[in-house]
Every structure is written in structure tokens, then in C-alpha cells.
Amino acid sequence: MELQLIEYFRQRIPRYPCVRLGIGDDAAIIDLDLPQCVITTDVLMDGIDFRLTEVAPEAAGRKALAVNLSDLAAMAASPKACVVGLVLPEKGGMDLAKRLYDGLLSIARDFQIAVAGGDTNSWDGPLVISITAIGSPSPGGGLSRAGALPGDRIIVTGDFGGSILGKHLAFTPRVWEAIYLYRTYEVHAGIDVSDSLALDLWRITQESRCGAVVHADRVPVSEASHRLATQSKSRMKPLDHALYDGEDFELILAVPPAEAERMLRDQPLSVPLTDIGEFLPERGLWLEKGKKRTALEPKGYQHKFF
Amino acid sequence: MELQLIEYFRQRIPRYPCVRLGIGDDAAIIDLDLPQCVITTDVLMDGIDFRLTEVAPEAAGRKALAVNLSDLAAMAASPKACVVGLVLPEKGGMDLAKRLYDGLLSIARDFQIAVAGGDTNSWDGPLVISITAIGSPSPGGGLSRAGALPGDRIIVTGDFGGSILGKHLAFTPRVWEAIYLYRTYEVHAGIDVSDSLALDLWRITQESRCGAVVHADRVPVSEASHRLATQSKSRMKPLDHALYDGEDFELILAVPPAEAERMLRDQPLSVPLTDIGEFLPERGLWLEKGKKRTALEPKGYQHKFF
Numbered sequence: 223m224e225l226q227l228i229e230y231f232r233q234r235i236p237r238y239p240c241v242r243l244g245i246g247d248d249a250a251i252i253d254l255d256l257p258q259c260v261i262t263t264d265v266l267m268d269g270i271d272f273r274l275t276e277v278a279p280e281a282a283g284r285k286a287l288a289v290n291l292s293d294l295a296a297m298a299a300s301p302k303a304c305v306v307g308l309v310l311p312e313k314g315g316m317d318l319a320k321r322l323y324d325g326l327l328s329i330a331r332d333f334q335i336a337v338a339g340g341d342t343n344s345w346d347g348p349l350v351i352s353i354t355a356i357g358s359p360s361p362g363g364g365l366s367r368a369g370a371l372p373g374d375r376i377i378v379t380g381d382f383g384g385s386i387l388g389k390h391l392a393f394t395p396r397v398w399e400a401i402y403l404y405r406t407y408e409v410h411a412g413i414d415v416s417d418s419l420a421l422d423l424w425r426i427t428q429e430s431r432c433g434a435v436v437h438a439d440r441v442p443v444s445e446a447s448h449r450l451a452t453q454s455k456s457r458m459k460p461l462d463h464a465l466y467d468g469e470d471f472e473l474i475l476a477v478p479p480a481e482a483e484r485m486l487r488d489q490p491l492s493v494p495l496t497d498i499g500e501f502l503p504e505r506g507l508w509l510e511k512g513k514k515r516t517a518l519e520p521k522g523y524q525h526k527f528f
Numbered sequence: 529m530e531l532q533l534i535e536y537f538r539q540r541i542p543r544y545p546c547v548r549l550g551i552g553d554d555a556a557i558i559d560l561d562l563p564q565c566v567i568t569t570d571v572l573m574d575g576i577d578f579r580l581t582e583v584a585p586e587a588a589g590r591k592a593l594a595v596n597l598s599d600l601a602a603m604a605a606s607p608k609a610c611v612v613g614l615v616l617p618e619k620g621g622m623d624l625a626k627r628l629y630d631g632l633l634s635i636a637r638d639f640q641i642a643v644a645g646g647d648t649n650s651w652d653g654p655l656v657i658s659i660t661a662i663g664s665p666s667p668g669g670g671l672s673r674a675g676a677l678p679g680d681r682i683i684v685t686g687d688f689g690g691s692i693l694g695k696h697l698a699f700t701p702r703v704w705e706a707i708y709l710y711r712t713y714e715v716h717a718g719i720d721v722s723d724s725l726a727l728d729l730w731r732i733t734q735e736s737r738c739g740a741v742v743h744a745d746r747v748p749v750s751e752a753s754h755r756l757a758t759q760s761k762s763r764m765k766p767l768d769h770a771l772y773d774g775e776d777f778e779l780i781l782a783v784p785p786a787e788a789e790r791m792l793r794d795q796p797l798s799v800p801l802t803d804i805g806e807f808l809p810e811r812g813l814w815l816e817k818g819k820k821r822t823a824l825e826p827k828g829y830q831h832k833f834f
Binding site: 242243246247248249250251252253254255256257258259260261262263264265267269270293294296297299303305306307308309338339340341343345347348350352354356357359363364366367368413414429 | 548549552553554555556557558559560561562563564565566567568569570571573575576599600602603605609611612613614615644645646647649651653654656658660662663665669670672673674719720735
């Protein structure tokens with residue numbers, strides 16, 4: 223069955239000029255722009271990152287690639303190719319795999335990333351999708367979490383919170399936005415928000431050895447955050463959802479003040495750019511409401527094991 | 529706990545000059561020899577590829593990287609870097625991860641491959657390890673499954689069968705052997721034996737659009753095949769184990785006759801090279817015993833799903 227499925231994929235997966243050798247060998251050979259590559263990997267599991275009882279397999283396949291594309295966006299890297307590791311449940315695995323690939327290939331086309339190979343397995347457990355994506359760095363090296371300087375503005379794309387109501391499956395990885403901003407403006411550091419606005423901002427401050435303050439009234443709180451706050455029994459406020467929910471897959475950028483001003487005046491993207499605060503010389507993460515600063519806890523989604 | 533574990537790995541994982549940006553960012557940046565990379569991925573699951581009730585986590589971690597190195601060997605590619613996706617059982621996951629990494633880092637050191645990043649997850653299911661390795665192709669492009677010509681000899685490294693008795697965990701990926709042979713001799717095609725000698729030889733014939741005949745009395749049957757044949761209730765003969773067991777992680781190469789002769793005379797490796805038959809102009813896979821040819825079934829390990 224494994225051979226049949228590989229043959230099925232092989233006929234359906236479009237060929238890209240950068241794939242010198244693709245599906246059907248022990249490894250793939252990819253032509254890159256430079257003797258350098260950006261590489262990132264994400265593993266998604268049924269029951270954790272989505273529930274196949276609630277979500278179409280196409281959406282799960284799309285998400286599995288989209289989260290990797292979002293990591294490439296965080297580096298301002300151009301997508302080149304990916305490999306797909308599947309662990310399929312034995313029962314229904316063939317149909318599931320085909321539908322996963324339909325979703326995956328659709329977003330692959332949008333972002334011009336080749337599916338260059340993979341590994342297809344089965345067991346009597348739930349679905350696991352593991353994707354590794356490679357890209358070419360932007361000229362100049364691209365973004366990293368390190369490099370934010372005290373005084374830099376905290377610029378974000380889009381809005382935050384309540385992703386569980388739909389965005390976590392349907393989000394657009396900010397690939398082209400990141401490349402455009404990096405090439406057009408001076409940007410010191412960047413990250414994509416997977417675990418939460420607070421936790422991922424904290425990660426920039428950790429790697430950049432600085433602190434940050436977020437102005438509560440400037441955080442772009444999504445409409446979904448408001449909806450979730452009225453629905454949920456947890457009594458979280460909309461702002462809390464925006465700060466701590468995660469899976470927004472928006473960008474946080476560290477931008478020097480004059481460049482930030484230019485960026486906000488230009489608003490060059492189809493998604494809004496917002497200045498939510500600034501990086502500070504001393505370590506520490508703060509939330510400012512009116513004139514009052516309180517500690518902003520770097521909490522968000524984390525896997526638990528002991 | 530996830531953050532703690534990432535910090536633990538970060539301190540223990542050696543730095544390699546080719547890793548420009550490593551663990552602790554959204555993606556890694558790898559310096560390559562050429563604007564080209566070889567990429568391969570393998571997913572291993574507890575209960576399928578090993579059983580943690582029987583096998584030390586260090587051995588499982590070693591195997592997860594070794595199977596990827598074997599795929600790079602099949603292409604005669606030089607290992608550069610890998611990324612490691614883990615799905616850990618919640619209970620005992622921290623200790624398990626540390627021990628997996630001990631085994632993984634030990635073989636990574638042997639083959640000078642950098643661990644450049646990963647993704648660490650947890651759930652209430654069994655362990656899954658997904659590794660993607662990248663390498664640099666050999667000058668000239670390296671090996672693929674396509675390219676075997678009728679008349680080429682079938683040359684194999686090492687011996688075959690009974691891998692389940694230990695070799696499947698302790699095997700040496702034939703990375704340096706493949707690079708050396710590819711650079712020193714004319715080699716038309718190659719593959720590593722993961723699923724079985726018969727099935728992986730068949731894969732070369734499929735991609736090379738030819739056939740092959742194996743001489744039964746020339747197949748290097750491992751000592752483990754003999755042991756397994758006496759132990760097992762399946763009444764498989766030692767030769768059957770050698771042909772169909774899989775997980776030998778030896779190389780099958782297609783070598784023109786004069787070069788094969790030179791190779792066998794030189795015996796340049798610490799592992800023996802053996803000529804087990806030849807590639808044929810017509811499709812079909814055959815086993816020759818004395819003067820009699822019978823069909824050699826391309827059977828071996830395949831994942832089942834329906």
C-alpha cells in the first residue's frame with residue numbers, strides 16, 4: 223500500500239525547477255540560490271494541533287505546511303522545498319493521506335514551495351505529520367530573534383487572540399510580508415507568533431538581551447478574542463486572549479524608531495502594521511496600562527512532560 | 529518544561545562551523561559547500577521501528593539518525609546538518625528525551641553532522657522521532673536509483689538478513705564508503721537496503737528501467753540469518769532472511785563490469801564488497817540457483833494502511 227501511495231503522490235505533486243531529483247529516490251536534491259539554506263521543522267499531532275473529528279484532513283495538511291512557512295517568514299527566508307513525514311492510522315490511512323495532501327499541495331502552490339520527498343508510515347495510533355521546510359535566506363542574511371536594540375519599536379502584523387475559533391487553520395503565513403519588509407526597511411529582529419504574543423516577544427528579548435514594554439491599549443485585539451471572551455467560562459478578557467492565546471502566526475518585528483514611523487506611514491501591506499510598544503535596555507517584560515506598568519508574564523502554549 | 533529541555537539541548541549540542549544560526553531561533557541557517565542540498569527524512573515510532581520496552585532510548589535515538597545517514601549514503605552525499613522532531617510521551621518524556629539525544633549526538637559526532645534545530649512536543653501516545661538530514665552532493669552529482677545499465681554488476685557491501693537480532697540498531701551507515709566508492713570508481717546507480725535486498729534492488733530496476741538477476745550462491749548471508757533460521761518458526765531459510773528481511777542498511781551499487789572487477793580486486797573498504805549478479809536489459813527480477821532462474825519477488829517491509 224505504501225508503494226501505491228508513493229506512486230499516487232508522485233503523479234500528483236507538481237515538479238519545480240529547483241528539484242533536481244525528487245520523490246522516488248532515497249533523498250531529494252534541491253538547487254538553491256546560494257550555498258546556504260534555512261531549515262525548520264514542525265511536528266503536528268491529531269488531538270493536539272487539530273482534531274480530525276472536528277477538522278477536515280485538507281485543513282490539517284494545510285496547517286502542517288503553513289506553520290513551517292510561518293517559521294521561514296520569521297527569518298524573512300524564501301520557501302524552496304519541503305519533505306513530509308506521515309504516520310497514518312492503519313484504518314482509513316489511504317484516504318486520509320490523499321486528503322491531507324490536497325490541502326498541503328494547495329498552500330504549497332500559493333507559496334511556490336516544492337514537495338520534494340517524504341516518508342510514509344502507518345500504525346494503530348493517531349495521525350502525526352512532520353514537515354521540514356528549507357528556504358533561501360534573504361540577501362543580507364535575513365531576520366533572527368537576536369538583534370533588537372533598546373529604543374526599537376515593537377511592530378506587529380495583523381491582530382491577535384482567539385485563533386482557536388478558526389484562524390489557527392486558515393491563517394496566511396507572513397512569508398511575502400516578511401521578505402518585503404526586510405528588504406524595504408531596516409528591521410533588527412523578528413519572530414512569528416506561534417505560542418503567544420507575550421511568550422514570543424519574550425523570546426526576542428531573551429535572544430536580544432533586552433527588555434520590552436507593551437502598551438495595552440495599542441495591542442490589536444482580534445474580533446475572535448472578543449467573541450471568545452464572551453463565550454468562555456475562563457473569564458479571560460479580550461486583551462488576555464490577544465496576549466496569551468497563541469497560534470496567531472503574525473510577525474513581531476524590532477524596528478528602529480524612524481524606520482517604524484516610515485513603515486506605519488506607508489502601511490505597505492494588505493494586513494495592518496501596528497506599533498505596540500518598545501524594547502528596553504533592562505531585561506524584563508512589561509504591560510503598560512495608562513501610566514502603570516505591571517509585569518507581563520511570558521506565558522503561552524508549552525508542551526508538558528515530566 | 530519544553531523551554532527547559534530546549535535550553536538543556538542547547539548547552540549540550542556541539543556547535544559546528546557550518547551552522548550559522550542554530551537552536552534557539554525559528555529556523556536554522558546552514559552553510560553548504562555548493563548552492564545545492566540533498567535532503568531526506570525518516571519517521572520512527574515506538575512499537576514499529578523499535579520497542580522501548582526492549583531497547584535503550586540511546587539506541588533508538590542513534591537509529592533515528594542512522595537511517596537518515598544511510599539515505600545520504602545511498603546518494604553518496606556528505607552529511608551537513610539535521611533537525612529533530614520529537615513527540616514525547618508526557619510521562620517520563622524529559623528523561624527519555626535526554627537519553628535519546630545521548631545516542632543521537634554520539635552518532636552525529638561520528639559522522640560530523642550538526643544538530644541544527646528541532647521541534648519538541650508531547651502527548652499521551654508513544655514516542656515518535658522524525659529526523660530530516662541535509663547533505664552536500666558529491667562533485668558530479670552523486671548517486672541515484674536511476675542509471676543502472678544492462679550488463680552492470682550488482683555490487684553490495686557487507687552481509688544481509690537477521691538484522692532484527694541486533695544490526696538494525698547498531699549498524700554503521702555506509703556514508704564514507706559510498707563517498708569513497710563514488711569518487712574512486714565509476715558507479716552508475718545506488719540505494720541503501722532499508723526494506724529488503726530484493727525490494728530495494730527492484731527499486732533500482734524500476735528507476736533504471738531494466739531488470740536484474742541475483743545468483744543465490746553469491747549472496748552474502750549474515751551469521752544472524754543462519755541463527756534466525758534455526759530459531760524461527762517460520763521455516764525461512766538463511767537465504768530467505770538475507771533476501772527479504774530488510775534493515776541491513778548496506779549499499780547496492782550498479783557498477784560497469786571492468787570497474788566492478790577493479791573494485792573487487794582492490795577491496796578498498798573495511799567491509800567486504802561482493803558481486804551478487806547483474807542488471808539485465810529486460811524488466812524482471814530473477815534469482816538464479818545453478819542453471820535455473822526463478823522470479824525473485826520484490827517483497828520486504830511495507831507499511832500497511834487501507
